[in-house]
Amino acid sequence: MREDFLHFVWRLRRFRLTELKTTTGQVIEIVHPGQHNHHAGPDFLDARIRIDGTLWAGNVEMHLRSSEWHAHKHQDDPNYNNVILHVVLEEDVIIRHTDGERIPCLDLRNYLPVGLAKQYLRLLNSEQWISCQQQLYTVPEITFNLWLDRLLVERLEERTEELAKRLDRNGGDWEETFYQSLAWGFGLKVNADPFLMLAESLPLKTLLRHKNSLPQIEALLFGQADLLEEDFTDDYPRQLQQEYRFLKQKYQLQPLSANHWKFMRMRPANFPSVRIAQWATLLFRTGQLFSKMLVAQNLREMENAFVVELSNYWQTHFRFDKASKKTTKTLGKASIHLLVINIIAPFIFLYGKKRGADIYQERALRLMEAVPAERNHILAEWKALGVNIKQAGQSQALLQLKNSYCNEKRCLDCAIGCSILKRNPDVMEEDVLYLPTWWLASAAEATSKEA
Structure with missing residues (x-):
């Protein structure tokens, strides 16, 4: 288990929302979970949480264990002074603000659906070529195709970063x-x-x-x-x-x-x-x-x-x-097409971005769709899973998916992974999840390495 699972369930409120209480028994109502923060600082910003009838506005921080607050040195960072709720899977130590006031803590173990957590653990621990290999067919075609469209843009944006630096030089x-x-x-x-x-x-x-x-x-x-x-x-x-x-x-x-x-x-x-x-x-x-x-x-x-x-x-x-x-x-055409994929299309995309001209960015995307798909061992594996790859826009998106998401086990950042978790029939069952000690230990170890 990783901390991003907590981000996922909190952002989408995929846990039992009734009878929420802090570890000290205070009643919690989530008015707004806040905005997911992908930069330095607390995990969710500008949240609205009602605790024992009092509405609080501020930030939410998440850890597998509450002691990670000290391990990550948050007590020395003023960005965490406005944390109004600490969401964890185990409160092993009490966390306080610098003025000594205890930070309200929500232990999610009592509210997580069994089906959702088990499905996530299956994805996380899978040894297959991609974690969702057995569930890929359950993802709606429109979800899959829209995600590939987004990944193509992401890949072009990454390609243009070095080009932009060279342009500045x-x-x-x-x-x-x-x-x-x-x-x-x-x-x-x-x-x-x-x-x-x-x-x-x-x-x-x-x-x-x-x-x-x-x-x-x-x-x-x-x-x-x-x-x-x-x-x-x-x-x-x-x-x-x-x-x-x-x-x-x-x-x-x-x-x-x-x-x-x-x-x-x-x-x-x-x-x-x-x-x-x-x-x-x-x-x-x-x-x-x-x-x-x-x-x-x-x-x-x-x-x-x-x-x-x-x-x-x-x-x-x-x-x-x-x-x-x-x-x-x-x-040969194959050599020219590689130049289009790796240099020309990203360059036209960058030109449109720098000039604020969407027409060039759209032209770059259409250009990628006009070029036949490349051939390599990664794309051969996707084809073996039944994915139809006709043009370079698709092949480049699939390369981005495999290298930046599947290999990194970023299932919760992936529209495909999220779709699989959302469609789990057991996701809203009322049973709570029992988290064994070995699981929490391995989770803490993985989090410390990421930090």
Whole structure:
């Protein structure tokens, strides 16, 4: 058992409300439970509680054991001076305000329905892939779908936090920030960080000074990537090498180390050399990438913007000086869709949030719904449970659900978990719950770790 269970039953008043009394016998009437506080301070703010006929306005604090008040140092925090009721599962010590007055205490053990508590304990102690695996089918479809919609927004908001920090570091320059973020996406999982470092070492405005020359853009990118320091035999890399030496001096550039790049155990089409060549061609075709994404009317227009045809040299090479069978090496739709999911949609969402323009946030959500769902082991597990996943909005929401809620046992913060608990047929039975000593001990231990 965790403290969030108390928050749940108090917030929704899922306990017997008749004949409520404090541990000293005072009659309690809950006029208003207060507003759930997710920040520092008491658990519920601005509550209205009538105790022995006197209406009190203030805050409510909750613990599994009353002694946790001292364990959490609330006696030293002035934010707790206005606590009018202490809600616990066991009053093992008497708690007083700093002036010595005893804080009224409600022991919920005498009022909790057996069915609700047992259902919660089953969820909390489940060893299955998700706690509600056996009850998932009982959740109404509209509840499930609305929760996924909310989780998609939550995931986009989390994604934009780092983007917003990078935007601030770049002085509010959207194009520069998008260029760096898209570079990270271009590197895929293995070379994402080196790609970001490459973009940060070579400002977009420097590249745009050479927007009419693909060889110069490639020279800058490959040179900064430290991939032009060999004794080449092919004419093209030697040309880039010579070009970069001049540009390096001109712009006082400091290249990365070639050791950052990973080629091992990768498909040749995803070699960093090929991805950098694709990146260079994209920048050569469209310097102001973010502006183009903002005006794109649909997913197809975005896909078309990333269709790049590499130069003749790269059609017959995966690496410098190593000829191969001729291939076009265009970005596949799957790679473009990953960029849309991980970079473009979150960026458009952030733009709308910063500008106060809901149209862009809505466009980002619609964009996610237009992209096919990704494939990975987590989504495969959801499908095995019978969840139909058609588009990326759903798949991203399900990833958020698994990683941020199921793995953390946040059933009471989840609309699915709450739905299961609310629909429990035994939830309002009048029997009270017997809480064994071992259960309270384990609950206190879990709470101390969380604190």
